[in-house]
Amino acid sequence: MATDTKSSPLGPGFDVPGSEIRYREAFNKTLFDELRRDPDVFIMGEDVAGGAGREHLGIIDSWGGAFAATKGLIQEFGAERIRDTPISEAGFVGAAIGAALTGSRPVVDLMYFDFITVAWDQLLSNAAKNRYMFGGQGKVPLTLFARSGVAAGYSAQHSQNFYSIVAHIPGLKCVVPSDAYTCRGLLAAAIRDDDPVIVCNHKKLINMSSFVPDESYTIELGKGRYVRRGSDVTLVGMSYTTEVCRVAAELLAEQGIDAEIVDMLSLSPIDEDIVLESVTKTNRIVIVDEDTPRCNMATDIAALVADKAFDSLDAPIKRVTGPHTPVPYSKPLEDAFVPSPEDVVATTVALMGR
Amino acid sequence: MEITPEKLRWIYTTMYRIRRFEEVLLEQTVLGKSMGVAHTSDGEEAGPTGICAHLTDADWIGSTHRGHGHCIAKGVDTAGMMAEIFGKYTGLCKGKGGSMHIADFAKGMLGANGIVGAGIPLAVGAALSAKLKGNGTVGVSFFGDGATGEGTIHESMNLASVWKLPVIFVCENNHYAESTPVEYAVSVPDIADRAAGYSMPGVVVDGMDVFAVYDAAGEAIARARAGEGPTFLELKTYRYHGHYHADDPHTYRLPEEEELWKARDPLPNFERRVIEQDLMDEVELERIRNEIDQEIQDAVAFAEESPLPPIDELYTDVYTNYSNSVRGLR
Structure with a gap:
């Protein structure tokens, strides 16, 4: 695509x-x-x-x-x-x-x-x-x-x-x-x-x-957007993780996996329709959230998909998030905290059964 | 300070309206007619009355969980208040706020507030709006002695002082934070002394004497309107009933103490003074009381007869796009 x-x-x-x-x-x-x-x-x-x-x-x-x-x-x-x-x-x-x-x-x-x-x-x-x-x-x-x-x-x-x-x-x-x-x-x-x-x-x-x-414009609150169209898997990004998803999608493309990226843009109100539309098409979803894993937005979106799109899923819903720890200082620790494109790729490849 | 005959009548009407509203509300609450808790303010009528006598609908007040007196003094309709407390659709907030959240924006009543100290910055914000718009209005923040232990009072007084905002901080020191006496919980005998730390005048006022409150408030509000900045008023007062309708205050205070305060009741004091000075007579005072008795009785009838809110009201006045908002049914 x-x-x-x-x-x-x-x-x-x-x-x-x-x-x-x-x-x-x-x-x-x-x-x-x-x-x-x-x-x-x-x-x-x-x-x-x-x-x-x-x-x-x-x-x-x-x-x-x-x-x-x-x-x-x-x-x-x-x-x-x-x-x-x-x-x-x-x-x-x-x-x-x-x-x-x-x-x-x-x-x-x-x-x-x-x-x-x-x-x-x-x-x-x-x-x-x-x-x-x-x-x-x-x-x-x-x-x-x-x-x-x-x-x-x-x-x-x-x-x-x-x-x-x-x-x-x-x-x-x-x-x-x-x-x-x-x-x-x-x-x-x-x-x-x-x-x-x-x-x-x-x-x-x-x-x-x-x-x-140059001219002023607004983007409607509560609406997400597609930043990449694809057919094999939906990657959901928010804030900086949309950028992580972009890089991951390029890496996945090299392996022949065609990822679609949904960029949430608003978390409240939240655009449920765009998530459901995409996952209904791709049948697989990886949600990428830099926040700690408990009760975060990835968990919220996963619950939405399980509730509303269960029948279209070909694989479990996956979340790629930070660990359940405070954010550390030292560079290698900080890097390990943040969800990386490689984390997204590894999760997606496993999800595709490859 | 000079008081016109019309203003005198307004003061007595307002104080008696607060008194009657609270007494009747307490009876109704015990009968189960209120759908929640009722924090009554009878005993404290002189404070809000003496302050609001200087305000117009364009001025804003911020209030507390014990806010019925503030509402009434600011001109809020007692039938709408009673209906709100009864949880009815005709209430000022359509039955969605209750006693602790009565607001009437048309009257400059910025809302009662159920979180102690949380309403103080709102009145500072109203004063900031007034300054930015240059419209000559003021913000008044009512709060109790208990709220002076909250961080918001410090932050609000500092902001109001450094920005020279037209705001009046009105501390209604009724001597008890729930059951905790002020001398235990507050580090100074006169809370008004703390105003010095914010470079603003701090005035201790007899909160049982509406004339004393009227004079002190007049000066503070004139100062605010003239762009000279905030004032802190501490009104020494007393709530006759418990913290809320089911609280028995005799578990933490002595009947003798109550009698001392009741001997200084703002209503008989007012009556004595206006009769002595030949400003009003007993016939007129009684006529006002009869009118208000009827008004509050009508307010109860209105509240009783009013419809409950339709269930769809649950979802209005807030955005609700979340699809699982009705227990998973949607």
Whole structure:
């Protein structure tokens, strides 16, 4: 079957003006777009500009956020809308929820996804539940973004993928872009959505480049996409593991195995249809999730397939995940933690009975 | 501080409405009419009344599990509240929130909150919205002495101070966190002293005296509206009943103590003062009480007669695309 990794059923496609840019540039560009588009949008978080209060010394935008996500914004939008916060996650995430309930559209930089636990009660008890428990009164158009995933020796407390915990909570949405193109479309959609949306930016993706249209666009929340069509097996990726699946699919092709790749993009809401459509065609599925194995997204998707597509399976559902351990520091240990293309290939080959 | 005759009438009506609502709700709860727990606030009426006397519907308040008084003082309809607590579809939240989650966005009531301390940052956020939009409104956060042990109060007061937000922190110190006395659980005799650590005024107020609350709140809210930043008010007050409807407070406090506080009851104190100063007379006070007695009786009847929510309401007001959401049936 033909392989076309550049075709996408989502968004404007690739026959439009654009260029290869890095994920971080696509992210930053989207923040500019949304701040210009809607005066109710504002950004806050630790060091989103940096050096706050030192304007009189000529200090402005000294940090521009971790990985420069918010670089340059304060110069156009000022310190009211690009708001540095104290280290106070429960306080400023809670304040963002209060601001969202009262007509603002806050975008919060939480720096590392791991820090979500410090603000968790505000997200769980307020953001997720306000609209429901108030009988539809009020909305929480909050976007919260953070860096996730295992990379570069960030070790146990700065490497986690907590998206399954978020997906467990009714009322919270969660997206996992897998490249610069999906980053821009999903972030714009998140900011324009009236529910709280958590955007996971995997550290390994942040400096990778892909084609991104010049014009602003959105990608519908809750929709996955095919990044490769194939007939023998479905590989499911999310966030950085979509990249792992791409490499694995090339290696599998060398062995004559034609893999299809489903890129989840959203984990809550989740696109069940695309998973079921693909596995009904290929009859085999390998789900690749960097998270630890218990109660993770791979397990959730496996349960879906077992429930809804059992009759089309020719082999057991397989999950390739991190081990049930904290993320280690030392490079060989860290490498061993992460699901690799070779792990995916070995699992798939065994599944094909070869 | 000067009070107009209309405002005086509003104050008495509001305090008596809270009192009657709580007393009747307690009776109804014991009869099994409430579908959940009821945390009543009778005894504490002067606080929310004296504060909200200075607010409009455009100002926001954040509340607590003991939030009926805050709702009523902010103008929320008592029939809609009673129906909500009875779990009825005509309730303010369609029966999906209950006593601990009553909200009325049209009245600037940002919601009661069942997690102690969790509502405080929301009021700070409302004040942040007000500042960003420059609309001159304020945010008021009500919380109890128990919440001052939570991290959110520290974070919220620091944020409000460094950002100079138009927010008023109102600590209703009713001297008990469930059964735990304030002198055991709080490190300072006056919680308002902690405000100094956040460079904001901290004022101890007699929370049983609505005139004292009215004056202190007027100053704090004027300061917030003028862009001068947050204020912390500690209202010393007392809840007459237990932590919730089935709690017997005599297991942890003495009847003598209750009598001392009840001798300072905000309603008779108000009546005595307005009659002495010839501002209102007993005939008018009685007429107000009769009207409110009828209103609360009507609220109970409305709640009783109202329909239960249709089961489909389970799935509304939240996205539910998950196909196994109905016990595997779908």
